[in-house]
Amino acid sequence: MGSLAEVVSGFDTQLLSGRTWGDSLHLVFGDIQTATECAMALQRTVGEMDPAGMGVAGLRGMRVAAHAAPVFDGWDPIGNVRVFYGSGVTKTTRIEPRTPEGEVYVTHAFAALAVWRQSGASSAATWGRFRRPKVTDR
16 A cells, blocks of 8 residues: 555645545545546556565456545544545445456546546537426427
8 A cells, every 4th residue: 555655645736535445545636637647647556566476466456436526525523534425425436346457447427527627628608599308488
């Protein structure tokens, strides 16, 4: 975990929360680009490790899952730490076990936001008239 902690510390300007959960990392970022870069850097670092030398010869890589969604910011009085929770966190935890080792899986929301941000757009707008569902024109 020491090598992974070094990677994560390189992104701490946008890291809102970084915690471990068993053999998992739970990271919350304030920026989609930083989250993407951190995920890829973590994969590169794990790919450069010697699993046999570490006593985990069966390790083929890390599974990374990412989702972009609103989350709630709260305080855990038992752990005495800031926490983020909500359905966005739950969705990510359900994707991770299905992600093949050595891969990064993201949700449609994460991918769409990443592409939109990369495009340099500062806002989005609709064009034309759209009929609203279940509403009739009078």
